[in-house]
Amino acid sequence: MGFTPGTLVNLPIASVSWGNGSLSLVADLLSSLGARRTALFTTAAQAADRSLMDSVMTAAPTIVLTHSTFNAHVPAADVASAADVLLDNEIDSVVSVGGGSVIDAAKAALGHTIDAGRTRPRHVVVPTTLSGSELSHTFGVTETHGTSTFKRSHARLDVTADAIVYDERVVESTPGDLWLSSGVKAVDHAIEGLLGTEALPLVDSLAFSGIRRMVESLSAETSHRGAAQIAAWECYSHPQAMSYGLSHRLGHILGGTFGVPHSVTSAITLPAVLARMTPARPRTLAAIAQALDVSQPTPTRRTGARSQPDSASVLVREWCAELGLPTRLRDVDFAQADLDELGEMTASAYPSESAVLGTDARCRLRDLVRSMW
Incomplete structure (x- = not known):
């Protein structure tokens, strides 16, 4: 049985790595992307996990700061705060370690840097859940206007992740x-x-x-x-x-x-x-x-x-x-x-x-x- 003709366009994700110990590849990935000043985006709970953070810092020696003010459902205020971190600290790359809320907020913040006329930081994602946000160019942001709150969906090809790293050891603590x-x-x-x-x-x-x-x-x-x-x-x-x-x-x-x-x-x-x-x-x-x-x-x-x-x-x-x-x-x-x-x-x-x-x-x-x- 034949297939209906069609075209499938791939998102510009340069690499996907997987397996135990894959976190160690982050340093080479950042180097290939020209990273010099990296921001780590993660949750407060993961930032408090000393074993996880030691592993991440070892894998990404260009990290100069950690930002962990991310809440569920990606509030617009969290996105604005993350964008300020990128714009105010000459950040050229981001490593996101977290689930959908962290990764979506990172994508939204990267969009802010582009809209501000700045070069978009490169993005390496280390997911800690199975939400799949790392694979897409879409993200949701919860906006509040007066007493009305609504999670709005956005799609931007220019905030697609540069690289994804799936490491079984990283998700052991999820x-x-x-x-x-x-x-x-x-x-x-x-x-x-x-x-x-x-x-x-x-x-x-x-x-x-x-x-x-x-x-x-x-x-x-x-x-x-x-x-x-x-x-x-x-x-x-x-x-x-x-x-x-x-x-x-x-x-x-x-x-x-x-x-x-x-x-x-x-x-x-x-x-x-x-x-x-x-x-x-x-x-x-x-x-x-x-x-x-x-x-x-x-x-x-x-x-x-x-x-x-x-x-x-x-x-x-x-x-x-x-x-x-x-x-x-x-x-x-x-x-x-x-x-x-x-x-x-x-x-x-x-x-x-x-x-x-x-x-x-x-x-x-x-x-x-x-x-x-």
């Missing part, structure tokens, strides 16, 4: 619940990428492989963190060819506006969204269900799947429950009185993503949100 929930977020990338695009031969096979590898590696997460890192890469191998869907958009509002931890939102939103997309994407959902079912061979294409499309949502929910993650909004103390506001905000901010629900999408979205509680 808390288990964060590791697991960020793995579900990675699977959400793969699934929404499959549902939101036409067939892409390379991207599709990697997405299905990533889904299966993540399910298997998280089920034995203490000894398979390296496999989970590769799975996250597969799930989000070509972000520029994929688009966020309704699950991610609901997650952005749940996190940015209502303060739900971003890492856990996919475990709540994805099963609910998939349950309502079966009529629109039956063949793709059947293949996704087969990828989630470890008793079946991993699919490589969207056609010919052996599973039923309506089992995809059930398998995701059961998997998240087995991992001990919250699967309902009430599990994260979301107020039932805020459900309709969540639905209205999502419908207003993301009409195209909401349209996948079919006719009378606003009403259907209200029912979907209520089912999540």
Whole structure:
């Protein structure tokens, strides 16, 4: 069976390294990028981890300062503070050690330096979760205007990472619940990428492989963190060819506006969204269900799947429950009185993503949100 003609454009990431001890490559990477004055961006908790910081400092001898004022959901104030660090200290390179919030804030801050007419610092990313932010040119920033708070998405090719380093030893100290929930977020990338695009031969096979590898590696997460890192890469191998869907958009509002931890939102939103997309994407959902079912061979294409499309949502929910993650909004103390506001905000901010629900999408979205509680 032939493929529909197409073109796939790669993001300008120069290198991706992986495996135990890969952190030691950072010095050579920085040297190849011409780094002389490097800023370390990380979280306060990781900055307090002496063993981790000693390893990072040894691997990146050009680090001249550490900035660790980063909070969840990437508040605009954090981005402005990070940009000031870059602009005021003649920083020519950044090493980001952290999860999606740190990496997104770094990308946003790099954008500020470009907009200020300065040469953009080079960026080496050492991820500590499975969120996949390091692989993309997109980032979210939570903006506050008066009493209104909203996490806005941005896309800039000019802030794409220069190099990525996945080191199994670096992620040994990542808390288990964060590791697991960020793995579900990675699977959400793969699934929404499959549902939101036409067939892409390379991207599709990697997405299905990533889904299966993540399910298997998280089920034995203490000894398979390296496999989970590769799975996250597969799930989000070509972000520029994929688009966020309704699950991610609901997650952005749940996190940015209502303060739900971003890492856990996919475990709540994805099963609910998939349950309502079966009529629109039956063949793709059947293949996704087969990828989630470890008793079946991993699919490589969207056609010919052996599973039923309506089992995809059930398998995701059961998997998240087995991992001990919250699967309902009430599990994260979301107020039932805020459900309709969540639905209205999502419908207003993301009409195209909401349209996948079919006719009378606003009403259907209200029912979907209520089912999540």
